[in-house]
Amino acid sequence: MAKFIIGAPSITGIDANDLVNEFFADSTFPLTIRLQNHLPRNISLPEINVFLKPFDDKAEAKIKSLDKLHRLVSSIEQIAELNKHEAAITVEDLTLVSASKPEPAKPAKVTPVVAPVVEHVVGV
Amino acid sequence: MQPFTRQLGAESGVQLNPLRDNSEIPTADNSDQVFGILIRATRGRIDKPFAVDRGNVLKRLGRGESMRSTSLNEAWVHVTEALNQGAYQAIVQRLVTTTAKVKWAVYGAEDGLAATPYTYFVSDVEPEDNFMFAVNHLECYNDGIKIRFHAEQKANGGVDQPNDKITLNVYDSSDELLYEFYGSLNPDSKNDYGVSDYLPDLVSRLTDSVEITVGNTREIAIDSLAYGYNNAGHAKKIASDVLVCFEEGGTGYTTLDYMAARSKLQFTPFNYAYISSGGTQSPALLAQLAQLAFDTNRQLKFDIDGKLTIEAAIAFVEQLNMGASPTAHLMHAFYAPLKCDDPTGINGKLWLGTATFNIARCCLRNAQTNTKGFAPKNFPIAGREHPLQRTGIKQNHTPTDQELNALARAKINPVLYEIYSGGGRYVFRDSLTCALVESSLKKLIAVADMSTTVDDAVTRVAKDILQLPMEIAIKRMNAFLGSYFEAAQAAGWLVRGEGDPFRYIVEPAANKPYDTMQVSYWLRFDGTVRQIFVTQTLTR
Numbered sequence: 030m031a032k033f034i035i036g037a038p039s040i041t042g043i044d045a046n047d048l049v050n051e052f053f054a055d056s057t058f059p060l061t062i063r064l065q066n067h068l069p070r071n072i073s074l075p076e077i078n079v080f081l082k083p084f085d086d087k088a089e090a091k092i093k094s095l096d097k098l099h100r101l102v103s104s105i106e107q108i109a110e111l112n113k114h115e116a117a118i119t120v121e122d123l124t125l126v127s128a129s130k131p132e133p134a135k136p137a138k139v140t141p142v143v144a145p146v147v148e149h150v151v152g153v
Numbered sequence: 154m155q156p157f158t159r160q161l162g163a164e165s166g167v168q169l170n171p172l173r174d175n176s177e178i179p180t181a182d183n184s185d186q187v188f189g190i191l192i193r194a195t196r197g198r199i200d201k202p203f204a205v206d207r208g209n210v211l212k213r214l215g216r217g218e219s220m221r222s223t224s225l226n227e228a229w230v231h232v233t234e235a236l237n238q239g240a241y242q243a244i245v246q247r248l249v250t251t252t253a254k255v256k257w258a259v260y261g262a263e264d265g266l267a268a269t270p271y272t273y274f275v276s277d278v279e280p281e282d283n284f285m286f287a288v289n290h291l292e293c294y295n296d297g298i299k300i301r302f303h304a305e306q307k308a309n310g311g312v313d314q315p316n317d318k319i320t321l322n323v324y325d326s327s328d329e330l331l332y333e334f335y336g337s338l339n340p341d342s343k344n345d346y347g348v349s350d351y352l353p354d355l356v357s358r359l360t361d362s363v364e365i366t367v368g369n370t371r372e373i374a375i376d377s378l379a380y381g382y383n384n385a386g387h388a389k390k391i392a393s394d395v396l397v398c399f400e401e402g403g404t405g406y407t408t409l410d411y412m413a414a415r416s417k418l419q420f421t422p423f424n425y426a427y428i429s430s431g432g433t434q435s436p437a438l439l440a441q442l443a444q445l446a447f448d449t450n451r452q453l454k455f456d457i458d459g460k461l462t463i464e465a466a467i468a469f470v471e472q473l474n475m476g477a478s479p480t481a482h483l484m485h486a487f488y489a490p491l492k493c494d495d496p497t498g499i500n501g502k503l504w505l506g507t508a509t510f511n512i513a514r515c516c517l518r519n520a521q522t523n524t525k526g527f528a529p530k531n532f533p534i535a536g537r538e539h540p541l542q543r544t545g546i547k548q549n550h551t552p553t554d555q556e557l558n559a560l561a562r563a564k565i566n567p568v569l570y571e572i573y574s575g576g577g578r579y580v581f582r583d584s585l586t587c588a589l590v591e592s593s594l595k596k597l598i599a600v601a602d603m604s605t606t607v608d609d610a611v612t613r614v615a616k617d618i619l620q621l622p623m624e625i626a627i628k629r630m631n632a633f634l635g636s637y638f639e640a641a642q643a644a645g646w647l648v649r650g651e652g653d654p655f656r657y658i659v660e661p662a663a664n665k666p667y668d669t670m671q672v673s674y675w676l677r678f679d680g681t682v683r684q685i686f687v688t689q690t691l692t693r
Contacts (some may be wrong), residue, residue: 076435099407
């Protein structure tokens with residue numbers, strides 16, 4: 030199970046699409062993700078029909094393809110950038126990973142992007 | 154013999170100087186009938202923007218794909234509809250990822266060995282040996298191309314001879330002819346005028362959309378299947394099946410992909426006045442388009458998904474933070490909670506944005522200029538006279554007064570059914586920019602339209618007078634501004650407010666008077682009636 034926070038890349042120094050490539054490149058789609066809003070404002074993501082109220086509102090969404098996930102993450106990243114938030118939205122993969130699946134390499138790479146409120150969870 | 158010379162030396166004679174033209178009057182082109190857009194398409198070059206009109210939209214952008222496969226296909230519907238509803242041209246930059254790949258269609262030995270018979274195949278790289286020709290089709294058709302070639306029969310003394318000249322045809326996958334080239338396989342070949350007709354030279358002169366390289370074959374042998382005519386008298390050709398020479402590389406666009414496309418649309422030599430979002434729901438793309446609007450002083454019209462609730466629609470705009478932009482008046486948001494028939498017929502009933510339709514109507518309006526070249530831009534595309542021209546429209550939600558108030562405060566223009574004299578229609582109910590002002594001309598789309606037009610005209614003239622002597626440049630700019638603003642006033646763009654309709658100053662910069670000119674102008678544009686208060690009082 031992958032879980033990470035997307036923030037403004039100018040602050041975090043991390044491209045969220047790299048995280049997608051790391052955690053989801055081998056995933057089977059469609060998959061279900063959970064989004065959690067950490068911003069003090071409503072967030073509207075019509076690409077996946079999700080509307081999040083401020084401060085930790087959560088919603089689940091089905092993502093049809095890796096391409097769509099990349100576009101979604103780019104959008105969230107842009108919202109974080111426009112509003113200059115270090116930790117905007119948590120993306121959590123709700124799909125169980127099979128035991129035989131190797132863990133993603135270099136989990137330490139994502140550490141800097143983690144906001145204090147949530148930890149990265151790689152694997153189950 | 155002419156009675157003059159162009160350059161007289163010490164000799165006696167007459168020198169005629171080249172004609173001097175002081176009659177030129179600054180004019181505007183029709184770029185305000187053109188819009189720019191970044192879209193995902195199934196055809197179109199990816200290295201630079203290209204122009205599309207209603208006559209070639211299907212050829213240039215493909216036949217469109219269903220929005221069921223991806224909502225990105227909405228942009229194609231927008232472009233096609235807009236070109237048929239008033240837009241003169243669309244300047245299109247195709248969205249691709251970094252993994253997109255243009256390949257070569259080759260006629261040669263697929264394994265590169267001399268003994269292998271030649272066939273058509275697709276190669277990632279330009280071939281080096283053992284091929285006749287390779288075609289690089291830069292218009293990047295997802296559905297592929299077909300190639301055929303034929304060599305005319307060439308006889309000498311009644312005996313057939315090999316021919317170095319071939320006719321090379323490029324078709325799309327539906328056998329529509331795209332290009333026909335007649336050239337030589339011999340690098341030394343020249344036509345009757347002494348100009349090279351070597352196939353790569355000839356193609357490079359005709360188009361920049363196709364590149365051809367020729368291999369080591371110099372002529373078509375008389376026993377070739379492409380030489381001469383068959384028994385039925387038909388030209389013999391060697392034809393390919395569909396060759397898919399472009400790999401789109403998916404649609405997982407990252408911010409860097411959007412930025413790359415935006416940059417290309419910014420620096421294109423094509424001119425355009427409006428930027429369309431193509432119905433995108435992606436804040437990442439919208440942010441780049443907003444940046445493009447800022448960089449180029451062009452108006453961005455974008456859609457908010459009609460499926461959204463009012464609250465979500467407002468959140469969508471607010472999260473983009475467009476009001477914080479210094480050019481927020483260039484950004485115009487439209488929200489149409491309407492389902493309608495697909496004007497292109499590709500999809501069934503669909504949620505279709507209206508921003509590009511609004512641009513199309515702006516373009517149509519801008520084509521109707523007065524004798525001074527001024528279009529009625531003081532009339533925004535909103536209200537009774539500009540109904541949404543679509544079929545099967547069904548309004549999903551009728552906002553309450555409070556919701557309409559919230560939309561107006563969020564600077565969102567709803568597109569709704571309204572009742573007027575003569576009947577109801579679906580109209581652009583408001584014409585607000587995203588500028589976060591309450592009582593200012595900056596809040597009005599009509600003013601943004603006129604203001605950008607004035608800026609465009611003035612900066613264009615300023616560009617023309619660069620590198621002239623200072624006195625002459627100031628004189629010319631003064632003359633232009635005087636006549637231009639008077640004409641703008643006559644067209645109803647400028648009106649008297651607290652002061653004059655217009656004022657301007659052209660002078661050398663105080664701190665750099667030798668090479669810098671300052672041009673400043675103060676304009677009072679006419680406003681737009683958005684609200685009317687009517688009161689009846691009964692009297693005795």
